[in-house]
Amino acid sequence: MNSSAGPAAEDPQQDDHQGIHRAVIEWYARAARDLPWRAPERTPWQVLVSEIMLQQTPVVRVLPVWRRWMQQWPEPRDLAEASPADVVRAWDRLGYPRRALRLHAAAQSIRDEHGGRVPSRHSELLALPGIGAYTAAAVAVFAFGQRHAVVDTNIRRVEARLFTGRALPSRSLTAAETRLAEELLPRGVPESVAWNQAVMELGALVCTARSPRCSDCPVREDCAWLVAGSPPAEDVPRGQAWHGTDRQVRGALMAVLRAAEEPVPRRLLLADASSAEQLATEHGAPPQVVVDGLTALWRLPAPAEQRERALAGLLADGLAAESDGGLSLPV
DNA sequence: CATACGTGGTT
DNA sequence: TAACCAAGTAT
The missing domain is CATH 1.10.340.30 (Hypothetical protein; domain 2)
Structure with a gap:
């Protein structure tokens, strides 16, 4: 309430946030999900x-x-x-x-x-x-009940709205955000743990990115973003490309390797739709190695060069390994 | 600071 | 349907 000089004068903000601390922590006690990694015996x-x-x-x-x-x-x-x-x-x-x-x-x-x-x-x-x-x-x-500022995407979003009045935090974590999170941390150790957990949960359940449920928010009266009329986000979020990317090919390759019980021959793994058909024609029979996901991999509209590159990436990352018969997960 | 890195549900 | 989004990390 007051910020007069005294032992706590080094963080005059603390007193101003006590109401918010209490409201959010109280909300958590009532609304938190019951997750196994939060159980007392964890x-x-x-x-x-x-x-x-x-x-x-x-x-x-x-x-x-x-x-x-x-x-x-x-x-x-x-x-x-x-x-x-x-x-x-x-x-x-x-x-x-x-x-x-x-x-x-x-x-x-x-x-x-x-x-x-x-x-x-x-x-x-x-x-x-x-x-x-x-x-x-x-x-x-x-896990250890220490006092640190936890800064994840949920906490960044809640604090951006509540204190900065912006719809969404910046693309990447800034020093200012980390500093804000540290300033907001309650003094007491147990309270700081509860605060971190509660704000994260608030961001996950109420103060969500797309359609926030502000009517359920315990601190809607204090929210700078809501007070400002819920202005839209400023910069357009860059989309995560997927179709036609190396990542898509890597994903399909990994799906095959996970399902395979034996090494998958390289030509089988790197075949595209047409070459796979050719393989079947030449051998007059389906491939010996029947693996889940192989058809999906072949169907991808990815050129041979891209398939090679994706596999090379997997090998470089240690997610795939070469063996006598072909490729497999690393043993 | 930007980019690569999986997967699948939601809008 | 295309785009967005989810308790980030490493380079």
Whole structure:
């Protein structure tokens, strides 16, 4: 309320935000989803795995994969001992399969350099493969209860609207946003953890990108964007190209490799619609290796050069490996 | 700072 | 239907 000089004068903003802190945290207690990685008995490893899986991936798609994953590899050591092929298969179609490889490498680092326990320091987490600023903070906060500013896409959007009055945050994370998130963090450790979790959930459930449910928002009275009349976003979001891209070809190649139980001959993997037909004609019979997704791969309107390039990328990333009979997931 | 990197549901 | 979007990271 007041910002007179005193012990707390170093962050005069804090008093002004207490009402917002209280309202959002109270809303969370009432409206939060019941997710397994939030259960009281959750382990740091469970939290870490969930955070990696949730990178750019919706909760509903992560849930079933996470459950299987934690049953199969309940501790970092368990995953560390698995083969990359098994890890990539278990990742299923979560997308960005390089995350699976990095999580595997992180598990090995945890085993080799941290005694098999997920490290709790932000700096140590940050040093693990596949873990950046967001995930390091998220694990430190949600698994270890520390006080750090978590800055994900949800929190960026909520804070952009609530305090900056903009419909959407900028394309990339700015220093100003990080500073704002840090300034908004409640003083007390438990409160800061609750705040991070609550704002993220608010962004996921109410303050959504497309059609925000402002009538359900606990801080709609304080929202700079709403007060300004909900002006539209300024810059047009660049679309994520897909059709005809290398990424699409990589995805189709990965689908085949995941389904294959044996190495897939290179010519089979790199065939296009016409050459596949030619192969069948010449051999007078369907290919010996029947693999799910091969037909879809052949049907892609991608030139041979692009298929070669996509496969080379997979090999370079360690998502595919060459063997006697052809290509397979890395053993 | 921009770009590559999967996948599938929603609008 | 095409475009948008989802708890980012690495280069």
